Amino acid sequence: MVRAYGIKVPKSLKRKRSDEELGSEGADYRDHAREDEMKNVDLIEDMPSIPIMPPVDESKKHGVIFILDKAPLEIGKVGNKHQLLNSDEHANFLKKQGKDPSEYRPDIVHQAILAILDSPLTKAGRLQALYIHSTRNAIIEVKPHVRIPRTFRRFCGLMVQLLEKQKITAVGNREKLLALIKNPVTDHLPVNSRKIGLSYSSNKLVHVRDYVAAASDDVNLVFVVGAMAHGVIDKGYIDDFISVSNYPLSAACCLSRICNALEQKWKIL
Ligand SMILES: C[S@@+](CC[C@H](N)C(=O)[O-])C[C@H]1O[C@@H](n2cnc3c(N)ncnc32)[C@H](O)[C@@H]1O
Structure with missing residues (x-):
């Protein structure tokens, strides 16, 4: 039985805490809270000796989009349960259906997603979008701030829930954290x-590193990486094939290389 998916709201966000409560360890919290307050106030006061920094518009920062192609995410009814088919657990079931178990590797998708979401690039807010194109032609949008289960068993449970219900929403605000969206991904x-x-x-x-360094900041970079064991990605909409x-x-190693190169380009430590 897999626990229903949701995000926890940090206690610090549930209520505003006083300085006394926070004590000296709350210095960071207070700084962030003040920064947030400052953003809401139009406080540009012209001081003669201090140059005014133009406000940073986060939406103008460059980001990257990833597409995980040919992701083997397929549900099968094994016994009386719907399960995410994978070569480790369902080899006999797949063979009986005339399918090649070696093609059922959702663990590659799991590792690929974690490689992207764990990167400093994502933590710095530069992941613009992540899409998964499955072998069954489903397109899944993964929100950059979602927390994906780290164990494979729980990941499988989440994918079954997603493919059956078409979406996974956050506890509380009903935001769609993962959702099936319309084809084509383009x-x-x-x-x-x-x-x-x-x-x-x-x-x-x-x-x-040289490739992304040379890329113009005027274009949106979209990297398409295969999330399968064999075969080649769909080249139909690709501009450059490298x-x-x-x-x-x-796939996870390729994605880490790309994230790393972009972190260097955008000076993310
Ligand atoms: C396990 S590999 C799939 C193997 C497949 N035969 C291939 O090379 O495309 C998963 C994905 O990693 C990427 N990949 C693996 N090695 C690569 C390389 N040397 N250069 C670029 N992409 C690579 C591709 O996108 C590939 O679809």
């Missing part, structure tokens, strides 16, 4: 997107 990409597909089989071998290593890598 309809959800911003204009001026550069769609970069990754494959070991591409003839264009690049050093990711290889990032002399070796066949895991």
Whole structure:
């Protein structure tokens, strides 16, 4: 039995705490609270010797979009339960249905998502969007601030819930944290997107760090990485097709390389 999914609201957000309650350990909290208050006040006072910094518009910061392609997320009724089919647990079931168990690797999707969401890039708020295109042609939108279960068993439970109910909402405000959205995925990409597909089989071998450093800040970078064990991503909508290593890598390793290169480009530590 998998626990229903939801996000916890940090206690610090549930009520405003006084300085006395916070004590010296609350200095960070107080600083953040003051920063937030300052944002709401139009306080540009012209002081002669202190230059005024223009307010930082977070929405103007550059971000990245990832698409995990050919993700093997498929539900099957095994016994009397609906389960996310995977080669470890359901090899016999799949073989009986004439399917190749080696193609059922949702663990690759799980690791790929964690590689993106765990990155400093995402923590710095630069993940614009994450989409998963499944082998069954479902498109899933994953909100950048969602917390994905770290254990595979719970991840499978979450995916079953998502594919059956079409969405997973946050406890409290009903925000859709994961949701099935309309095909094709390209309809959800911003204009001026550069769609970069990754494959070991591409003839264009690049050093990711140089590649992203050279990319114009006027385009929206969209990286398409396969979340499957075999095969090549859908090249139909790809603008550039690159290889990032002399070796066949895991999807998670490729994604970490991209995140790392963008962190260097945008000076995220
Ligand atoms: C386990 S691999 C799939 C293997 C598949 N034969 C291939 O190379 O595309 C998962 C994904 O990682 C990416 N990938 C793996 N090695 C790569 C490389 N050297 N350069 C670029 N992308 C790579 C591709 O997007 C691939 O779809």
